[in-house]
Amino acid sequence: MATGRRLRSPGSCHLDGCRSPNPWGTPPTPGVQELFAARRRLGQIGNNLNQLTRAVNSGGRPTDIQLDAVLDSIHQASTRVQDATDQLISDC
Template identity: 40%
Template sequence: MTTAARASGMTLAGFLAQAAVEASRDAESAEGRIVGDRELITEFFAVRRNLRQVGNNLNQIAKAINSGSEAPPQTDTVLVAVESAVRRIDAIVDMVLRS
């Protein structure tokens, strides 16, 4: 819960209060929303980890190119990974906008 609260920019107490208010508004669907939110947050964290890894690789490639070297052989693989991460983020944002 602490991680989810921090990710949403709220204190833990505020996050729990918000969850309680949301649950009280529609008790029948509250469980589904909470599970869906948890899955969404988990996916955001997975994409963030992936982007950090890819970002490190992208920085190394940029450093090599800026120093006058040719693009390393893994450049295409890293660019494909960036594109994949962007598609995942787009899909998550679409899910949020639909809910």
């Protein structure tokens, strides 16, 4: 019997400040929220990197500023994921 309700992955409804509870009835911890946000940021950076790769494969040449921006974003996002992971581990 279909109810029309979609199940969400754990924590997915909490991205970007959604206030509804997760399937277990408890809100995610700030550390989990940060980890989801950092993961989402890595996805955005991946999209930018794919665009630069497409440009190179089409004969274009990204500027040094574009390349530096992507590398800086990757570094910042990976640090953010590591910091959030470290915080979750220390909270256990």
